[in-house]
Amino acid sequence: MVYEEKNKLKSFPIQAFQQDLIHWYLAEKRDLPWRKDQDPYKVWVSEIMLQQTRVDTVIPYFTSFINKFPTIDALADANEEEVLKAWEGLGYYSRVRNLQAAVKEVKESYGGVVPKSPEEISKLKGVGPYTKGAILSIAYNIPEPAVDGNVMRVLSRILSIWEDIAKPKTRKIFEDITYELISKDDPSSFNQALMELGALICTPTSPSCLLCPVREHCSAFEEGVQTELPIKSKKKKPKPLQITAAVLYDANGNVYIHKRPSTGLLANLWEHPNVEVNAEVGKPYREQLSDYLQSEYHAKVELSELAGTVEHIFSHLIWNISIYFGELKNTPNQMLVSLTEEELNKYAFPVSHQKIYQIFKGSALNV
DNA sequence: TAGACGTGGCC
DNA sequence: TGGCCAAGTCT
Structure with a gap:
């Protein structure tokens, strides 16, 4: 050739x-x-x-x-x-x-x-x-x-x-x-x-x-064309998504996290329970998240007001994450794992979810 | 083939 | 600030 x-x-x-x-x-x-x-x-x-x-x-x-x-x-x-x-x-x-x-x-x-x-x-x-x-x-x-x-x-x-x-x-x-x-x-x-x-x-x-x-x-x-080379075509812009995430905890101070699927984005990493939301549903994001926690995890929880936001930019996506806190009123299903703060350190999280937890720890709600 | 797949740094 | 990355691979 x-x-x-x-x-x-x-x-x-x-x-x-x-x-x-x-x-x-x-x-x-x-x-x-x-x-x-x-x-x-x-x-x-x-x-x-x-x-x-x-x-x-x-x-x-x-x-x-x-x-x-x-x-x-x-x-x-x-x-x-x-x-x-x-x-x-x-x-x-x-x-x-x-x-x-x-x-x-x-x-x-x-x-x-x-x-x-x-x-x-x-x-x-x-x-x-x-x-x-x-x-x-x-x-x-x-x-x-x-x-x-x-x-x-x-x-x-x-x-x-x-x-x-x-x-x-x-x-x-x-x-x-x-x-x-x-x-x-x-x-x-x-x-x-x-x-x-x-x-x-x-x-x-x-x-x-x-x-x-x-x-x-x-x-x-x-x-004299060294700055013209190499030729490299442009990448597509990442697509923005609106995400809500909840830091769930109980009266003992345990935190409840979820393991992501073994394939796809951030495979096998742990995260705070979260779901994509959108304005067209007609419900506030906080309620969409609450509904999701109930149906996906059987988790009963009164969520806080908006506690903060985290932006996470991937190559192909942007997560705009709205964060809420909530103390569990019941025991959720096994998709959610209860961990002490010390145990949390053994599990791998994406950076966005590390930031979410830092907001939780730094919050006045957490005292 | 084009899109999926993370993150932090730089200008 | 937003675009462009930085020693690629998989599907």
Whole structure:
């Protein structure tokens, strides 16, 4: 398969590019916790955490996650609730469910050793084309491309590629190019260098071209179009939803929470009981919530006045959450779990529901 | 393929 | 302030 873009490589100084890039990387690379060794498990955990997530955010999560689950066996045998708790606040929670499932698979089918073949490693849950290449190259020094957003941005500038990097099929173009460009002597440093360059120098909005170790090989810099690239089509705006949530408690000070379904949004996380409402029903939101608590949980409760609001922005949704408090007058059904404040700390909540509980704790109603 | 899937930071 | 993210994967 030959793309027009691949023809650009015929006159491209591949060796000099590799040398300049890797030389810069070895001198300037950041001292990150997942770079202390090449343990395939730690590389794997770091790559999953780094998906769509900033390095500064990941560092503390990575450190504590590896402390709690230092090996494949430790994670495979760990309690699911504890694993989810360790991911609390990181987002994209299916990442950690897939990671634990995949680690179990490695323990059972591969003797606890992360497979080295692209075919086998790709079968693991949560390991897509990027993560496959990242683990194989970084941990095992195998020359596989690891094409992420950084790599597409950097290479689109270096080679003046005007394809839309938001389109899924575009990634394949960059993979084909990377197979040609990648250093066969040090694929680990090469792949990481490309990403490091994207993170530190060849940044999205104002790239530091004058500090760039490969600017003499950069087509976009030569043409002065580095800020025009890459081409990236716009995302849709998230859809707003009106949500009501209740912090339910009893005379003993226990709080009643609900576990979300095992699939979909915020899967397996816990939350304060809540429901989507709308103005067209003709009832006040507080009454719509009260009706819902009665029918869904058989919970009898006199709700407070509006206690506060929390906005929670997802990639595709916005929750505008109105918060009410209520002391239970009866024992609700088993869909609602009663917990002491101390027990609450063992369960993983989405950030929006952490905020809801903080409003409850900070309220005068709670004394 | 396009949409689902989180969160916090930045300008 | 709102848009755009940041080392993607799954369906």
